[in-house]
Amino acid sequence: MRRKILNVIDGLAQPAASDNWTTLIDPATGDVSGEAPLSDGTDIETAVASSMKAFTGWSRLTPGERCTRLNTLADRVLTRLGELVEAEILDTGKPRQSVIEYEVMPALEELRFFAGATRVMDGLATQEFRAGHTSTVRREPIGVVGQIAPWNYPFMMTVWKLGPALAVGNTVVLKPSESTPSSAYLLAQIATEVLGPGVLNVVNGGRATGADLVAHSDLGMVAITGSTRAGRAVAASAAENVMPVHLELGGNGVAVIAPDADVEEIAAMTAMSAFYNAGQDCTALTRFIIHDSIYDRFVKLLLEAVAKIRVGAPDERNVLYGPLNSEQQLKIVQGYLDRLPSHARVLTGGSRLDRPGFFFAPTLIEGVKQDDEIVQQEVFGPVATLQKYSSDAEALAMANGTRYGLAASIWTNDIKRSAYFTKGIRAGTVWVNCHLLHNAETPHGGVKQSGYGRDLSKFALEEYTQIKHVMTFTEAHYPLLRDDGSVAW
Ligand code: NAD
DSSP: OOEEOOEEETTEEEOOTTOOEEEEEOTTTOOEEEEEEOOOHHHHHHHHHHHHHHHHHHHHSOHHHHHHHHHHHHHHHHHTHHHHHHHHHHHHOOOHHHHIIIIIHHHHHHHHHHHHHGGGOOOEEEEEEETTEEEEEEEEEOSEEEEEOOSSSHHHHHHHHHHHHHHTTOEEEEEOOTTOOHHHHHHHHHHHHHHOTTSEEEOOOOHHHHHHHHTOTTOSEEEEESOHHHHHHHHHHHHHTTOOEEEEOOOOEEEEEOTTSOHHHHHHHHHHHHHGGGGOSTTOEEEEEEETTTHHHHHHHHHHHHHTOOBOOTTSTTOSBOOOSOHHHHHHHHHHHHTOOTTOEEEEOOSBOSSSSOOBOOEEEESOOTTSHHHHSOOOSSEEEEEEESSHHHHHHHHTOSSEESEEEEEOSOHHHHHHHHHHOOSSEEEESOOSOOOTTSOBOOEETTEESOBSHHHHHHHTEEEEEEEEEOSOOSOEEOTTSOEEO
């Protein structure tokens, strides 16, 4: 199937002004599946101007009116669910069930959460904090937000970005990932009908397009979900305009498997947490830190669970995960395997599958050291490392011993040990006896080089607002200058 994706600017579906295009590849087959615009500063200029124009009307709607419109947007997307799922599958090659049940449907629920939650957002109650003066703290939208999305969950990440920003009254110019533009294109067309032209503009392209977007001085804020490398570049660019930045960046999620963990029960759960979505999840379990007293037993069970994992195309039966998103990502993952030090041992997997498309076998590596590249970096593929520890303090140091701080889990039945790790691990999320789960109501985001700012929850809504103190004079209570020049203290 060959498709032509377009930009949606000011309500009009259109190619880039330069008429430049990029080729889309179906990762499940490696075949060309369509093309999308490669936009530049000219398209960004038009899109930002359109969103600035739309801001006046959209920001003046009451929260209740915006809530209704965003719920209608979710309803209208549902009426085109089949089309949306096909678009997402063609861009990602993922199993159909996982796209529907774990991405599109939850994302629509999250959109409804943002729609409703904006109705209970407030500033600070009016009060006379200073005698004779009434203070009010207003919570206001920021303006036009420039947002950049990644390819690992294209539709869901798009909703996590634009949902809170639009709900509180901003307008958005969004740049999807260059390899997965289709679902955002469909969403933007529906949004034009429901929210009005310019409230959501979608401009397609690669890194250079993203760089043009975040450098635009008329934006009020920029937000990116992407790699730490991209986040650093975005933050540096935004600093030129002293612009608030929201960064959801990379991670190398860790699980500490304590000596008292129910290893029989958790082996399959942890395998899922490592390999769901081919490990292309910023919170994926990529580092197992296992107590030495249970290491052999746990690894045996883990290998048995991994041996049951099926990898395949969207409509193959009982497939846990599909391909890596691109040939480029396949090369990146294979590169980490090729550069493994001699002390590391690949227990299972380690290479691509012998079939068309960008499929990679679930891979477990033991014998690694804390300083090894495979432990320190984010592979973003179905690859996890196994390390041994002997004391809680050692495990905590290993868990915290990378530049990332996005997600972690502790697997234990000991309440004191659980408290020790949940407090001590430096990460935006710590799970106990589970991993990889999120809710609309709870915050998602990182510390250290995993970024700052939170997606989901009321915290995301707050981040897309700015606050303003308004003080109103009611009666004189400060030094007054009399007519004769004396001061009435
Ligand atoms: P990427 O950084 O290569 O690209 C992400 C997006 O940023 C793309 O749209 C890309 O075009 C754009 N981009 C890249 N460089 C840019 C620049 N200098 N200026 C402006 N835009 C730029 O990442 P990716 O490969 O698309 O996605 C995978 C990464 O995203 C992983 O590191 C993953 O951990 C991260 N991620 C983080 C979260 C989170 O919530 N923390 C969620 C999903 C993915």
